[in-house]
Amino acid sequence: MVGIADPTGAPAQLGELVTLVDGGDMDCGGGLLLLITRAMRRLEPGQLLGVRSAQESVVTDLPVWADLVGHDVVAQLAESGDGPWWFAVGKAADTGQTTVFSQGERTPVGQRLWLYTNFDCNLACHYCCAKSSPRAEARRFDPAVAAEVYAEFAAMGGREVLLTGGEPFMHPDLGRLLDAAVGLERTLLTNAMIFGRGRRRDTLEALDREIVLQVSLDSATSEIHDRQRGAGSWERAVSGIELARSLGFRVRIAATLFDEDPEGVAALHRRLDDVGIAREDRVIRPVAEEGYAETGVHVSIDTLEPEPTLTADGAWWHPVAVTNPHLRIADSPLPLAEVFGVVRDTMAVQDAAARTGREVFRCA
Known part of the structure; x- marks a missing residue:
């Protein structure tokens, strides 16, 4: 096995x-x-x-x-x-030396951490790297474990935590997951479709306004977005973006595209200009050939800069690869030092062999 x-x-x-x-x-x-x-x-x-x-x-x-x-x-x-x-x-004797890597504008390992809050979702996007859907097993991250993770991360010099899913607003304790990370830069990824009313609206309104909401919006009009995510999803996402901004949240927009059509991207930028989304708050990313996606960018340990990612049942090299057993780092999210240690040791081998240039697959 x-x-x-x-x-x-x-x-x-x-x-x-x-x-x-x-x-x-x-x-x-x-x-x-x-x-x-x-x-x-x-x-x-x-x-x-x-x-x-x-x-x-x-x-x-x-x-x-x-x-x-x-x-x-x-x-x-x-x-x-x-x-x-x-x-x-x-195994060789430990020399006690630590290798430091220059990564230019890339995020140094140890400063950023991803956490999957859950895997169930109100959508079943054709390209979902996490295989999330309404039928997916929830696999919810325990807020008590998250608190331990954040404490260790902060003690190690960590700076930024990004929470994704699934759809995080389907986690009944999302507020606790975010509150436990006070003191760290926090970004929450959401499709912005289900927090408009009821208990989830209460959760949204109670969130610290220092939290950045990153919302998925794949196109300037509904055609591409709805084809990839489901009928009516574009209109509901736009409404969610408007609600979040009206409540005082900084909103970042992330578009995922199978083919980066220049005109389509330009149209999306024009729309975001019109509504006042800052240029630095826009992410255009390709589809990764992971999860449900049968086509897209092939990713591997050799092509991805590491973005250590935790789920309820393990740790992974990158958030786009949490269904890929080849990119699993550990069988549990703790201890975090072990997760980052494996990543750094692996990078030492790669960088010593050759600097061929990994691709930075940005999710945020």
């Missing part, structure tokens, strides 16, 4: 393994590196990690990775001429 497993059953020629990473069909660029990095952090210097993969490229890539980070591949064998391949990797 893909993941970190008991080493019982590994070939005896590998030696005495402490743990085993079974990568299945994953290669180093497709999630195996995250699994190895996570497992290595739990070993003591000199202890052995077993690695198994059916990908032939690992025969070349794994020794290169080990050399870059100072570990030793002490044994290697194949089950047959075509693999799978097995490795025993000895």
Whole structure:
């Protein structure tokens, strides 16, 4: 089974393994590196990690990775001429050095954190990377756990937290999730369709006006937006934007497009100019080939700058990849230090190998 497993059953020629990473069909660029990095952090210097993969490229890539980070591949064998391949990797002694990465205008790891409040949604968008819909399992984030997350994040020097879903206003304790993050910059992503009345209107009006609302609006008129999100959704989103602004919230607009039609983008910008949405409060992003999307930009650990993301049941490399098992960092959101540690260790390998330039897939 893909993941970190008991080493019982590994070939005896590998030696005495402490743990085993079974990568299945994953290669180093497709999630195996995250699994190895996570497992290595739990070993003591000199202890052995077993690695198994059916990908032939690992025969070349794994020794290169080990050399870059100072570990030793002490044994290697194949089950047959075509693999799978097995490795025993000895953990190097900790040098105590910390690598600092220059990321230009990108957000340094440790300053920004994403949190999925829930996965149920009033919409079922064709391109939803999270596979959210009215039928999706809610998987709601516990406000008590969120408070622990924020406290650790702030203590580590964290600055900004972004809450998304699903539709966050379907979480009955959304107010508590946001209140627990006081002292951090807070952005809440919403489709702005369901907070106009009742209990959700009360939640909206009670929110701190320092919270930025990022609303999804895919086009200047209803045609594209409704085709992607459902009939009538554009009109309700526009009404929600007007309501939020009338209540004193700063509103940011995010458009998601399969094809970045220049005229369509220009039309959207003209509309946002007319209603007074500042240029810095606009995000135009492509569809990622994740979740429900069958086409779009292919994303991987090699092409995405990390944006550590927490859900009720784990941690992930980036918010567009929370349905991709290859980009899972941890099986629980805490401890946060472990999540950021795996990300930084993985980046160290990537940056030491080559600076080929990851793409920044901006969600906010």
